[in-house]
Amino acid sequence: NAPVVSNFIRNIIDEDLASGKHSGIVTRFPPEPNGYLHIGHAKSICLNFGLADDYKGKCNLRMDDTNPEKESDEFVQSIKDSVEWLGFHWDGNVRFASDYFEQLYGYAVELIQNGKAFVCDLNAEEMRQYRGSLTEPGKNSPFRDRSVEENLDLFARMRAGEFPDGSKTLRLKIDMSSGNVNLRDPVIYRIRRAHHHRTGDAWCIYPMYDYTHCISDAIEGITHSLCTLEFEDHRPLYDWVLDNISIGCHPRQYEFSRLELLYALTSKRKLQALVNDGLVSGWDDPRMPTVEGMRRRGFSPAGIRLFAQRIGVSKGENIIDMSVLEGAVRETLENDSPRVMAVVKPLKVTLTNYDAAVTASRSAPFHPHHPEFGEREVPIAREIWIEQDDFAEVPPPKWQRLTAGGEVRLRYSYVIKCEEVVKDAAGNVVELKCSIDHDTLGKNPEGRKVKGVIHWVSAEHAIQAEVRWYERLFTEPRPDAVRGEDGEYVDFRQFLNGESLSTVTAYVEDAVLKAEPESRFQFERLGYFVTDRHDHQAGGKAVFNRTVGLKDSWSK
Ligand code: ATP
Ligand code: MG
Ligand code: MG
Structure with missing residues (x-):
């Protein structure tokens, strides 16, 4: 586990425990069930539940449900799912501010x-x-x-x-x-x-x-009530209410800065607008910065927790680039995801001298550094698919992939040479005829160097899969902070990226055939992918979502 990084709230807790003011801590995460949780809430969840875990205290999950028109059971359920999925456990039952309505009424009478x-x-x-x-x-x-x-x-x-x-x-x-x-x-x-x-x-x-929150905290015996900075000016009211009613507990409120994630929105109201307008498929659309969206996208709970730890907790501005979140997710996926080969823009290759002398399949590890993931057979056949981008008739300088008359190694298999380029009437390359060098399995070819290695799949063995290729949802880093000439905010929906989703048919090694929904893989050289939580069927229709690329494609 990563070392604990201190912050001003931990310092306060350390002092309160050292001075004997508290013998243990009780925190709470108090969402209003008027939408799905987003990455900003994830920061608050990791803070509140994380502190309770570290200090062997407790953290309550409390629905702050005092605006009946906007709230629903659907949102309550999704909030519970999101907190659990992130890996946290609340103390006892879920609490509801509405459970305290009678008590709140009583204090008002007082x-x-x-x-x-x-x-x-x-x-x-x-x-x-x-x-x-x-x-x-x-x-x-x-x-x-x-x-x-x-x-x-x-x-x-x-x-x-x-x-x-x-x-x-x-x-x-x-x-x-x-x-x-x-x-x-x-x-x-x-x-x-x-x-x-x-x-x-x-x-x-x-x-x-304001009235409900402080009393709910006091009823639950919260020691440290952590909220975002816009409530700093409300703290005197929080204290006034508790000082003027006969309640025996006075939690202390501390404020930290809200997370703002670039190229995303961190406001339930604005996310709700995207859902209502049908601009995304729902709250759990994999492009949404909601916990459910990120889950469907294939982000790992560990990656989101690592992100929260990295961005820290302070009162300073907390505007974070998307690449920081993706980087944390990528880091956790690297060691946790089996690797297979998939071709997303297929180009047919016929291996002209494929015959009985060809070794029909080879065993390959699912992860080069994790033998515990096991191995699978990678079959070869006369016809294979390679990536269109791995062939160039007129290659740029330093090209290490395939070109007419050139050689390349098929990952885990033979070196092949491109003997003939087949084109259609319009001049598009539709097929390559290549020869196998039979003497290159597991060893270098005689007398020459072949540097390039490309991924591929056997056309006969590969399964077809729908791949949903996601890009960022907005073209603007701060879509809700752009002002027009009149000084007014421009509608953030203007900055939606029209190319944020493209669906392609890919060919994937049949090793993934039995994968359950929400199985994560690295497709070699392409990135991380996850089988869709709802639409993928083990042994049936295969649907993969692109989670993140292998390298940071955000910073140029
Ligand atoms: P929204 O504006 O998206 O509705 P909110 O603050 O009104 O957010 P709540 O459901 O009241 O949403 O939030 C529950 C907890 O999550 C609060 O303690 C709040 O401070 C915290 N939280 C919400 N958004 C962020 C954010 N962007 N960064 C950090 N914490 C956040
Ligand atoms: Mg709120
Ligand atoms: Mg709100």
């Missing part, structure tokens, strides 16, 4: 009783006007001085469904002149008749995020 919350009749527009701005203090709501009795009565009737949606809110009584806008009497409950995926129609008032 706040009212102590004169710290009031029912407000301002509508959204009026509230905006009263709130002030960054430079101007806000004004007190005309409803701020309602009596405790009146507030208790109105709040109970809000819950009972006596008022229309949006007509009243419950607000904290903090400070309308605070320099921190979040403290200007924030709304903590709104009326919304929406069906909730777990509580159904039991509630028509729902608590707001």
Whole structure:
């Protein structure tokens, strides 16, 4: 395992344990089930669950489900799958903020009783006007001085469904002149008749995020509540709520910077737009930076964890190139994937002197450095496929592959010589007639050097496979940060790469015939590929997704 790299959060934890403030740590990962998790969430998962693992503490998985319209069981299920697939385990059952609705209500009543919350009749527009701005203090709501009795009565009737949606809110009584806008009497409950995926129609008032989050953390005994930097300004509110209710636990919030991955989007809302518009096949389209998309693409959990470790955790900007993610994935695949040969742009080669003297097959290791992967037979026949790109009639300088009259070695097999180039009426090369040098199996040819080695498959033995060749989804590094001449953001959908998916028919060694879905291979000289999680059938239709190339094709 890679060495642990320290960061400011680990330093805080080390101090809290050393000083005896805590005897163990409890963290949590609190997604809202309003979409599938993406690579940014993966960073947070690796941080929260990773800390719990390293410090022998606990990490809760909590669905932050307080916006019923956008949330669903489908998203809950996919979030659970993604966390598990990444290799992490939550403590006990999955938690839901909605499980705390009754307790949250109780604390709100307590706040009212102590004169710290009031029912407000301002509508959204009026509230905006009263709130002030960054430079101007806000004004007190005309409803701020309602009596405790009146507030208790109105709040109970809000819950009972006596008022229309949006007509009243419950607000904290903090400070309308605070320099921190979040403290200007924030709304903590709104009326919304929406069906909730777990509580159904039991509630028509729902608590707001800032109010829910700190209390949920406290109920669960979280020690270190880690969130992204945009919540830094919310921390005083987090603390205010916990300081003003009778709860015995006060977790501490610490903020770190969000991951931004170039050539990808890290916002559920924008990813949802791609799905809704049919611009990708779904949340798990292999081009999506979602955990499910990356899984289908063939990325390994170990690769994503390695990536998270490499990008680190800090308060500094965290804009990372896609090549860093691909590099980490490639590194883990290199030693974990068996290697076979496949031809994706086939050119027919007839071996003219193929006869009984030819050794019909040779055993070859699945991995040059991992004998434990075993070996398979690589069969040869009169007709084979090679890659179109491995032949050039007019070769560029230093060409080491095949050319008219030239020689090349077939990987794990003989040296062959191109004797004749067959073309169709339009002048395209459609076939090569080559001769085998029978005296080159496992040894160099007599009196000359043949440097080039190419991959190939036997036409008779190879299986046909659909190969989905993926490229990056966007042509712009930051598709959602481009501004037009009017200064407004340009729609990120304008920067979709029209060539992000091409489907080809490839010929693959029959050694892959029995591969189950989600089996990863290196196709020699081509890159890493995975059998599709949904469409591939062992022994039946073969479908491979291109995961990453062998070399970094991003930096030129
Ligand atoms: P989105 O904008 O994509 O909806 P979010 O932050 O609203 O993201 P949540 O479901 O609330 O999504 O996120 C759950 C956790 O994941 C939060 O603690 C959040 O800070 C973290 N998280 C989300 N996006 C990123 C990111 N890009 N980098 C790091 N952590 C992230
Ligand atoms: Mg959120
Ligand atoms: Mg969000």
